[in-house]
Amino acid sequence: MDIKFKKIRNCLVVYPTGEIDHHSSEVLKKEIDRQCESALTKNIIVDFGRVNFMDSSGIGMIIGRYKYTHLKGGKTVVTGVSDNLRKIFTLSGLGRIIRIYPTVEDAVENI
Amino acid sequence: MIFDNEMILRFKSKSQNEGFARMTAAAFLLELDPTITEISDIKTAVSEAVTNAIIHGYERKDGMVTMHCGYCGANIYIEIIDNGKGIEDIEKAREPLYTTKPYEERSGLGFTVMESFMDEVIVESEPNKGTKIVMRKTLKSLL
Numbered sequence: 001m002d003i004k005f006k007k008i009r010n011c012l013v014v015y016p017t018g019e020i021d022h023h024s025s026e027v028l029k030k031e032i033d034r035q036c037e038s039a040l041t042k043n044i045i046v047d048f049g050r051v052n053f054m055d056s057s058g059i060g061m062i063i064g065r066y067k068y069t070h071l072k073g074g075k076t077v078v079t080g081v082s083d084n085l086r087k088i089f090t091l092s093g094l095g096r097i098i099r100i101y102p103t104v105e106d107a108v109e110n111i
Numbered sequence: 112m113i114f115d116n117e118m119i120l121r122f123k124s125k126s127q128n129e130g131f132a133r134m135t136a137a138a139f140l141l142e143l144d145p146t147i148t149e150i151s152d153i154k155t156a157v158s159e160a161v162t163n164a165i166i167h168g169y170e171r172k173d174g175m176v177t178m179h180c181g182y183c184g185a186n187i188y189i190e191i192i193d194n195g196k197g198i199e200d201i202e203k204a205r206e207p208l209y210t211t212k213p214y215e216e217r218s219g220l221g222f223t224v225m226e227s228f229m230d231e232v233i234v235e236s237e238p239n240k241g242t243k244i245v246m247r248k249t250l251k252s253l254l
Binding site: 019021022023026029053055056057059060061063064084087088091092 | 126127129130133147151152154155158159162165166215216217218220221223224227228
């Protein structure tokens with residue numbers, strides 16, 4: 001899985017590309033946690049704009065990052081959720097604890 | 112059941128095979144010309160069932176997973192079979208958000224996703240013998 005990171009203000013923005021399942025989410029979790037430690041940011045924005053598949057392993061990954069940032073007094077939010085992924089987001093009820101913004105810019109402004 | 116067409120795939124319980132299994136199921140069913148949403152639903156359900164076999168059935172140890180796909184008219188059937196540890200309480204396992212592995216950041220949504228994305232999910236399991244998940248979906252686009 002190709003993952004890009006960018007630091008914008010006090011947010012670590014994560015851009016995963018491709019498919020998120022149990023296999024790739026293990027890599028994604030480790031990489032985000034590693035980058036979070038070194039970037040010294042308390043907020044995480046995960047942009048799903050380049051993700052074309054996600055199963056419930058991706059939901060577990062986001063909840064894990066939510067707990068991590070929550071402990072540090074920060075937030076985890078998501079952006080770029082396509083119609084394709086919206087079904088699993090809705091089903092999980094994740095929207096009740098995690099804000100979903102249309103774009104990374106919106107998330108940075110409002111986090 | 113006599114299928115119009117069917118196939119069987121057997122693969123090792125490696126997490127990298129989750130993608131292989133769902134792509135193979137999607138490729139097999141492409142002949143039926145399903146909608147993008149239908150194929151996406153099927154891929155997600157297959158991914159959940161195969162992940163369960165790897166994580167819970169075999170608990171990441173080596174084993175073989177069998178995927179049997181078939182279709183009959185507009186109904187497609189997918190079976191995911193493992194010979195792993197089995198499920199002690201199927202009813203409990205099917206409850207939304209229930210997971211035996213919360214420390215591994217599992218969401219506990221595997222069965223909920225299968226049930227929501229497919230039309231019918233049957234779970235047959237016996238402790239120490241394994242689990243068979245049978246999923247059916249009617250491709251509405253074909254009706």
